[in-house]
Amino acid sequence: MIPAAFDYVEAVSAEAAIAALGQHGDEAKLMAGGHSLLPLMKFRLATPSVVIDIGRLSDLSYINDGGDHVAIGALTRHAAVETSDLLKSQAPILAHVAGEVGDPAVRHRGTLGGSLAHGDPASDLPAAILALNATMVVKGPSGQREIAATDFFTGFLQTALAADEMLTEIRVPKVPDAGWSYQKFNRRAQDWAIVGVAAVSNGSTNVALVNMGQTPLRAAAVEAALGGGASAADAAAAAAEGLTPPEDLNADATYRAHLAKVLVGRALSEAGAG
Amino acid sequence: MTAVMGTPMKRKEDPKLLTGEGKFVDDIQVPGQLWMGMVRSTMAHANIKGIDTSAAAQMPGVHSVYTGSELADMDLWIAPLPCVWPVTPDMLNPPHYPVAAETAHHVGDIVAVVLADSRYEAADAAEQVVVDYEVLPVVASLADAVAGEKLAHQDLGTNQAYHWALEPAPEAVEAAFASAVHTVKGEFVQQRLIPAAMEPRGVLAVPSPHGGELTIYSSTQVPHILKVMFAATTGIPEQKIRVIAPAVGGGFGAKLNVNPDELLAVTLANRLGRAVRWTETRSEAAFSTHQGRGQHQTIEIAADAEGKIQAVRVHLNADMGAYMMLITPGVPVLGSFLYTGVYNVPAFGFTCDGYFTNLTPTDAYRGAGRPEASYAIERAMDMLAAEVGVGPEEIRRRNYLAGGEAFEDLETASTLVFDSGHYGPNLDAALEMAGYSDLLAQQQARRDAGDKKELGIGLCTYVEICGLAPSRALAGLNYGAGGWEAGTVRLLPTGKVEVVSGSTPHGQGHETSWSQIVADKLGIDPNDVTVLHSDTAISPLGLDTYGSRSLSVGGVAIAMACDKVIDKAKQIAAHQLEANLDDLTFEGGSFSVKGSPDKALAIQEIAFGAFTAHNLPDGMEPNLNEQVIFDPPNFAFPFGTHVAVVEVDTDTGGTTLLDYIAVDDCGNQVNPMIVEGQIHGGIVQGVAQALYEVAEYDADGNCKNPSFLDYLVPSPTELPNIKTGFTTTPSTSNPLGVKGAGEAGTIGSAAAVINAVCNALKPYGVNDIEMPATPMRVWQAINEGSQG
């Protein structure tokens, strides 16, 4: 509960943050909303010697119409995503999922970029981003690059971001007419999902799973089954295929696999898939 | 003056607390203070081979580092930490000092302490202390302890601390079971719970500059008890010790203890001549503050063909944890008397074995033994209902004490005399409020429709014991203190009133309730009353707040002190009005002479007259300032009926509490809003045990969920809008006719919820489910039930 000592740097711009990352290397951590980083620091599970605060970069907090997509600044708080009319009409699942994160206090501090960069398989927003086939815009010392959501999550709490790169924008394809569903199963409203399922059905159906492996992931077996013409019920039965769900106090692997099947079934039915 | 007793007056305490004006221990800063950083054992059971403090001593801001053996050599303590409830003469109680010198007996046992200028420096330095452990076998559960292959304390040669029995008529119990038509047997686990008061514990010990005197601020329920115990364990003269409990953010029993950290702060401050402080972190609390429950229960009921109880037989194994804390061994004993519930039980037998484990000690937690008891009998009553083939409400009706009719001073099979009860109408009121028959119809309709979401309805008709007294009865239980409480009422020269309360609030609203009692008695405005409390220098006599005792003992003392004030004022009034005592009436705060209403004196005027003492009856002492120390003749026995309505999603195993109806009877009420608040909070704590909370340990004795990330305390989003109702059966144990309300909610709710979950799952062959009924457990039970 008492973090180890660290130096605090307030970044005045994305460029300054990237430069500071370059300067301090592995010792440094960006801090956006701090709602994943600070708990780790308080448990002394993370002990960065430099914390670079990007939380006040208000020019990276926006939700803009980008033509065929909605462009969301990485520092946009969950609460802003939750209440955005543009998102509610163009990618309603994302607004809905943002409203399922934690509690109101968390949603007013935590940022979309922070949630994605943290890469926690138990987080809600990565699943929505995966099901939406969004694109990450990333800046580093040598400029900007784009990473597909499906390439972004590489390992447990690991992403395709290099140590000196920063996530600046998330581009979400507009899917105003898609069927969608988010099924979050937890014990208390403010908790992380024991298992969660995001489904977006727009011609084909994308299904992403929360807390069913080392990373946020797509339910490949379900999508393949649906692609092969399986019924929603049959496809749902494949929810845990090929996966090694984590085990914790809330759920062992068997129960998680069972939940995934039930919740995928519900999600497909609500999204009108299969 | 309109009546103030029985009205839902808003709490006087709240504006201060809501605007952040309340000062908690952690808010109090003292120049030159040193922070303690605890080095806690990371092993559940290990010999301490050596401790290297050299790196820690070099850390910035560090004043000193002491190991357990260094502290032992400093002669800081004249006695180990106290246990005041040695339930049997031969109870084992290994000496427990604030810091382990040779052997650590649970994860979190303090093995060394760092003193530093700031909390952060103390934490950083504590991390640098290197302890060389020789790991010993770990008794990581109650089951381990009972098995006895490993020993929690090597030198004791056994894990069993005591055997306690309440067997008034063993032959009758045997005979009843031998001739019973129906018998049921329930085996229940009362899981360990981590108390989670909003404010963690903390202490600040401040020595006087010239030495010798100590002021100790503690986030405690029991400043008076601390004062005595600090003196008894440290040898510091008792009159030199002042204990202050400033604003205290909840306790639930977890602040009813004398803790190692407090004793360390007191003795180090006294030795070093510097203020010493500590505030536990949330995760530290899972190791440094005692836990609740921790019992395995076996309960059997023998009944006749109609389901009328012939006997109840209970055995408990109780997890003491690593050490006996203040009243650790007494918790299951306190519960023993309630395993007969609200029922007419002709023969009763109870035995309890207390065991040591290498886990954090257990002790009182909201209800302390009584929620466990009520859970066991109320779960077993549902089992009996199923066995006999009648509804849960019917089995209860058939067995109520006095047939559900009103009674007073009724002796029960558990040897106690229940002060008053009237159970039938209370059950009726609850069933009516819940719409019981309608709920049963809805349940059936869902089943007929093949709904995967089952409805479950659960009942609990509890009784509990509060206001532990008289002191003589406590002597019979070998409890180390009395059961009295002190209250003083003094009228100030200007006619305002100061009340000195011996019982010490930590969230209950004493300031409001006591003001109402006094206002009602003296016929004055409750805002003219100020209640002083929680400081042994201001309120020297008291036994504090626990066991739902404050109103039924302490509040009554204040009412009685008001009566004494009125008696004296009446004599002054008679003297000054030149009237006969018998001709005086006291109404609306004023004494007047019958028949001549213009001859009157307000109590405020008399107060001024008593202060100047210019014209008092011969020989009368000046001032209106009266103290009463009340030692009630008996306990008080609140009761009630709780109805829980749950929905169980049989696909996921998830349980949702849809509705909760509580009809409680705590006798006469002073402030119904405060009662309701207590009932609500209590219910949530029982729901928490039923559905959410458990301290999980691995085989090495490590707590797996010491933070709020994994230790699930329910929040408002998990709870329905609790509906409360009341019946009123005044207590015969005190002149106000009041009973306690602080723990009743918890005592009724866990059984109601689990009865509801089991009721929902009856079609799946599920007869019982261990607490907490997590979704995974429920799902597994459905699978096993339908397979079996």
Ligand SMILES: Cc1cc2nc3c(=O)[nH]c(=O)nc-3n(C[C@H](O)[C@H](O)[C@H](O)COP(=O)(O)OP(=O)(O)OC[C@H]3O[C@@H](n4cnc5c(N)ncnc54)[C@H](O)[C@@H]3O)c2cc1C
């Ligand atoms: C009580 C509580 C409950 C919660 N419940 C949920 C829940 O139910 N579901 C859920 O999904 N989440 C939940 N969260 C997590 C919450 O959503 C966090 O806000 C989010 O995961 C991280 O966002 P942040 O802005 O706070 O990131 P931070 O904590 O500031 O950072 C997280 C990590 O990402 C890095 N980072 C942050 N921004 C960037 C960036 N722009 N570029 C590169 N790296 C970056 C940081 O260096 C750090 O490693 C909860 C948190 C709390 C405290």
